[in-house]
Amino acid sequence: MRILAVDDDHFIRELLPLVFAEAGIPSIDIAASGSEALEMIREAPKLYEFLLLDIMMPEMDGIELCQRVRRIPGYRDTPILMLTAKTDIASIEQAFAAGANDYVTKPFDVKEIANRVHVAQRLFQSAQATPLLDPHGVTEAAPQVPDFALEDSVRLAHTEHMVLPFSLGNYLSQLERNHLGARVVFAARIDHVGPFFASCTSHEFAIALTEVADALAEVIACPELLMAYDGNGTFLCITSQDSMPSWPEIEKSLTKVLQQSGAVYDDGRPMKITVSVGGPMPPNASRTKRVRKTFDRALDRIDRRQKLKLQEEAAERATQRMLKGLTV
Structure with a gap:
């Protein structure tokens, strides 16, 4: 070597x-x-x-x-x-x-x-x-499905604060106990990522992931922010407790930034990307089990957050149908 x-x-x-x-x-x-x-x-x-x-x-x-x-x-x-x-x-x-x-x-x-x-x-x-996705790469001449699975971890070119998952784990595993309280971990995930992924080429999915990574960096606005793409439209993030914005407002801020991003499919159609954010939490205290337990908890929180949003969306649709029925 x-x-x-x-x-x-x-x-x-x-x-x-x-x-x-x-x-x-x-x-x-x-x-x-x-x-x-x-x-x-x-x-x-x-x-x-x-x-x-x-x-x-x-x-x-x-x-x-x-x-x-x-x-x-x-x-x-x-x-x-x-x-x-x-x-x-x-x-x-x-x-x-x-x-x-x-x-x-x-x-x-x-x-x-x-x-x-x-x-x-x-x-x-x-x-x-691991596939390397480049949003600035040449657009495919003919639409092609991604040559990787939704659950696969991929590398993103031209993104700030992005590291490989094993690098994020290395960083987290070696944090001294007296630094744990100053750090928070959370997960962010593209909403309805399954249908969205199915509608994208590799190049288009690269654009979407890059837009989300850039939006997270803009909203968190912390030089020490570290992110890793974990597959399934999910980003695992670690940042300073002091720099973390108010959790309930993060999703709104991300939505605003993504709406202004101007991301489009290769045929010019605008992309409608929304993101859910799980509640931030401190890393697990156990050095030997810290990485797996911390990331599992972050993924569990984003799962619960998205389930809640689906329930809220279903309730909103039911309300709209009821109101429409009353006006007929």
């Missing part, structure tokens, strides 16, 4: 080759700065398969470096592991939003680094098989 590690600390640069050698990875390349790393990436005869970036570096920090690397052809999905101080929670969130997949805190041990590298390699291979 071709690995590039970047750290301005001379001691860390000497330590990392020993750490990786003990983990069974005998050779890695080392850079002392972001600019040096970018030069090495551009001049490398082959793509690097794993990047290890220190967050706190002078001139160009690891977050900016991560953003720049993601723009380089061939590095959209390369696993990126961040090195960070234990209390640097805001920078960790910004790093994930910039495209990082995982992080370890200093001081770190050999087994932890080795495990993260091997896990990242397996997940990278899995991510490569």
Whole structure:
């Protein structure tokens, strides 16, 4: 595996080759700065398969470096592991939003680094098989049904704050207990997503998902917001408790933004996209079970929210029929 590690600390640069050698990875390349790393990436005869970036570096920090690397052809999905101080929670969130997949805190041990590298390699291979949807791609000459299932997780090009589901899980699983109270998790889902998906081509569904992701980012308006698309028109979201708007108002705000988006089908028809939002909640306290339990609760809340909306819509239709009958 071709690995590039970047750290301005001379001691860390000497330590990392020993750490990786003990983990069974005998050779890695080392850079002392972001600019040096970018030069090495551009001049490398082959793509690097794993990047290890220190967050706190002078001139160009690891977050900016991560953003720049993601723009380089061939590095959209390369696993990126961040090195960070234990209390640097805001920078960790910004790093994930910039495209990082995982992080370890200093001081770190050999087994932890080795495990993260091997896990990242397996997940990278899995991510490569996940469809990449591009709303700016060429419109299909003839309408085609999506070449993926509604329940499939997909990757979205050109979206801010979006990470892969396993990256969101990595972030959530490693949050320190004293940071849990400052974070909230919630799910958002496209209403009537089954019929809507059936009416779309791959390109049109990419447009819809991107519009929802952009609307969530606009309404939440928090630099630390992280989102992952979980399939079934559902976005799992984590953000700061302080930045979270009032829950009952989020759906109204999303509806307004989506109505103004101007999203259309490939034949020019306007898309009518509405979204339900489940009640936000703090992450589960158990580190070992946090990810599954937290996401399951978020999905349960969005299920209940949409069932309630369906009941309200049915009651509204019944009322309209009754009123119409009285006027006849």
